Amino acid sequence: LQMLTYILSFLPLSDQKEASLVSRAWYCAAQNALREVSLGLRGISCISLTNLDGSPTSQQVLQSVAYHLGLHLQSLCLGGGSPTEASFVALILGCPALHTLVLSGCNSLFISGMLFTQPEMAQNVRQALSGLCELNLAGLRDLGDLSFNQLCSCVPNLEHLSLAYSHPTFQLGAA
Template sequence: MAESLPLEMLTYILSFLPLSDQKEASLVSRAWYCAAQNALRETNVQYNIPVSSASLPAIKSLGLRGITCIGLTNLDDSPASHQVLKSVAYHLGPNLQSLCLSGGSPTEASFVALLLGCPALRILDLSGCNSLFTSGTLLAQPEMAQQIRQVLHGLCELNLAGLRDLTDLSFNRLSSCAPNLERLSLA
C-alpha cells in the first residue's frame, strides 16, 4: 500500500523521521530510497567541499542532486579555487540557498562571479574572509553593486564575524545589496 503513494507524499512522511529511521526506511524499496534521499536533502544538510580539482566531479554530482546548502573549505586565490568557484556557480548556483566561505580567501572577482551564479541565496557566511575586505573596493563599482543587489534580493542571513578589515564603507556597500536581511552577525 505504501508503495502506491506518490514520491512527494512519501518524502513528506519520511521528513518527520529521525535520520536513523530514514536510513532504515530507505532499505524498504527503490521508491522509499528515493523518498528518503529527498527528505534528507530537504533538511538543509550542509555539504562541506574541500577546494581542489579533485572536488569537481563531486560538485557536478551534488548539482544533479539539487543540493541547496554547501560550505567550501581551503579556499584561496589559486587556479584550483577559481575553477571550483566556477563549477559551484554553474552546477549548484541556481539552487543554492546557503553558502559558507568561512575562513576562505577568495579574490573579489571570483567571489562576485560566484554570487552572480547564485540567485536563490538566502544565507551567506563570510566570517573570517578578510581578503575580500582588505582593499576596501568590494562592490565599489555601482553597476556591479546593482547586479549583486538583484542577485541578493532574497538574502535574509549574513555572517560577517571575525572580519578585521571590514570598514563602515564596505559594510554599507554589502548590506545595501541585501534589502531583505533579517539576521546579521558581526561578532
C-alpha cells in the same frame, strides 16, 4: 584530467562510458564528468567551502559551484577563506536563490575596500542577493565602514546579521 573531464562533459552518457574504457585516466575523467552532472541534478541547497584562496584551483572550484549548484543553492559558507573579489562576485551572481551567506574570516574580500563599488556590479549583486536573509560577517579584522555599507546596500531583505568578533574600522570624513 581536468581537460578530459571538461571534454567528456559534452558527450552523451553512452559515449562517456565508451571513452572510460580507453585508459585509467579516461576512466577517471569520465567518472568526474558523471559526478559533476549528478551533483547539478541533485539540487544541493547548502554547501560549505572553507579555506579557499586566490589560487586557480580555488577559483575553478568557485566557478564549478556557481555553474553546477548555483541555481539551487540556498546556504553558502566561505568561512576562513580568502577568495579574490572577482571570483566571489562571479560566485554570488551565479547563486540567485541564496538565503544565508557566511563570510566569517574572509578578510581578503574587505582589505581593498573596493567590494561592490562599481554601480553596475552593485546593481547585479543586489539583484542576485535580493532573497538573502542572513549574513554572517563574524571574525573580520579588515571590515571598513564603507565596505560594510556597500555590502549591506546590496542585501535589501536582510533579517539577521552577525558581526561577532569583527573589528570594524571607521573612516573619518567619509561621505
